[in-house]
Amino acid sequence: MMIKPLDQAVGSIDAMKAVFARDMKVAFRQRQDLLNPLLFFMMVVTLFPLGVSPEISFLQEAGAGILWVAALLSVLLSLDHLFRHDFDDGTLEQLVLQPQPLFLLVLAKTMAHWVLTGLPLVLLTPVLGVMVHLDGNSIAILCLTLLIGTPVLSLIGAIGAALTLGLRSAGVLLSLLIIPLYIPVLIFGTGTVAAAAEGAPVGAYLALLGAFLVLALTLAPFASAAALKVSLSNS
């Protein structure tokens, strides 16, 4: 039997598409799991008027921060599932053993995760923005920062999810590892909205958030792929 040369393997882009499509298909077969982060997002936002103050002035000032923190926590909550099911049923092993650069396949999975969690959060934000009395301009800027910021959350979060795969109390550990790394995105996400509210130009801040995204896109998949290999080796 002949050894197959590498160029018979399918192209990496097609392999990425297949991984992305499979994750989407699996997610839509279990739609409740898609709703959970959204419900959580709404509930956390609800806690602030109830727990702190329903006054319009407070909500207007803190609203962007509340929504950002709530979005961050929902993404964090959903990250535990990113690799867990694949790990349990063995498809993750098969993914790692594909004759493809692993970081590209991980990137495809992370992109699917963002489309399934981050993007719906952004789409829900205008509704919640109105509920915390943000004005139209602030809501638009907030959505824009979340649109650029949530993919960063997914990309960095994937590193944590890969590192804690298969460990006891992985969920808590994942939060401990990842929250400190989320701080810059949170600061610039909410800071941009605050600057816009004061009438300052926000182009530079949005560009900076974009730079975070580019940095995360180029570096995080390598770290996640390396972490996945370690976690699989340990299982």
Place this chain on the structure above:
Amino acid sequence: MWQFFHKLGSPKWFYGIAARLMPWLLVLGLLCLGAGLVWGLAFAPKDYLQGNSYRIIFIHVPSAFLAQSVYIMMASAAVVTLVWRMKLADVFVKAAAPVGLVLTFISLFTGAVWGKPTWGTWWIWDARLTSMLILLFLYGGVIALDRAINDEKSAARAVAILVLVGVVNIPIIKYSVDWWNTLHQPATFKLTEKPSMPAEMWVPLLLSVIGLYLLFGWLACLRMQTEILIREQRTRWVQDLFHVNGGAR
């Protein structure tokens, strides 16, 4: 063959080198730190603005300084772990992380104590203090991950990845926290950036920084030796070491 040498030869070699180095590190470290502290706390002139309360910088600054460099050292070791798979490098990361955590805590604690007479409150969301707090979280995460993974080799590699991800983030975190601080409380009273610190102040400060570095070296060696003994307990040289020293054969 080269890999084989490093895998098995290095820990034993390091154990011997460390044993010879440690007395020097300890004695010199204690001398420097002692001289710096006595000079700084008892003889250096009072600060014209803050009186005697500023003297806490002789503890605060060295620990904050070292807390940050320990993370950088760990990151360098993490590169070695991932690229060359050298056992000693992950022994260092494991040994240094808790020390870094304690140093970060000391700098936060002394910062808070210093804040009381200066700002009139124990805690203020100042850029430096906040950055140090996040550094404390980073150290906490590294230690938590290391404890959670049973297998030594996997733990070493996972921790190395986390430390490297952290070190890429540290400048970003620092920059964003500084920006956040100017956004929320412009013109903070910056204490450690006074340009005109007289020699009677900065010389003892420098001495205590050097002293603390040397003591960290000593402590790191000690902790690494312990870790090496645990890891290599089944090898002949460790068993010989204890039979000879304990005479228990």
Place this chain on the structure above:
Amino acid sequence: MSEPLLQAINLQCERDGRELFRDLSFSILPATVTRVEGANGSGKTTLLRILAGLSNAWAGDLLWCGEQRARVRESFLRNVLYLGHRPGIKPLLSPLENLRALMAGRRPMGDKALTQALARTGLAGYEQVPCRHLSAGQQRRVALARLLVADEPLWLLDEVFTSIDASGVAAIENLLQERAAEGGAVVFTTHHNVQIAGTKRLVLTPGAVGYDD
């Protein structure tokens, strides 16, 4: 005499501070069937995971077609098929979708060939049913359909006979035998009583305790 596909030289494995084996050297030649044997906990699964490239818990040399495996990773992965304890089947997807996903990063195939493979494992009529509605044995058979469309020269099979009924076991025995006859190499573990003519045995015995330097 053909060149060995995979060559292990002085393989040593230590997990959680326990040595599973050391100084393990062997070659996997084309057209051979090798059965890894040993007591529970002797490291059969770990050895297969090491050979597949999933586990890092080893020292020594692993050569793929005479080259260090780490240097030819993608070519190695292209030519090796690993089926583990966990079958790699998504319960929410149908057998056909699962099979498609398994082939996607390697050598995509038309649905016709995949459906035929599923039919040969006795899953005709189940192509569109989500796998969670299938029995454990049927889910295993989905993974086995993967073998029927495999062109990789080396197969590493960990406990593939689990949950499979007698007729299925016989079918797999035949498949592996044919495979070897065609020139492929198979390494497998099993607790079942499996009869394949000409099977080589690789027996794992616990590593010696206490060693020099």
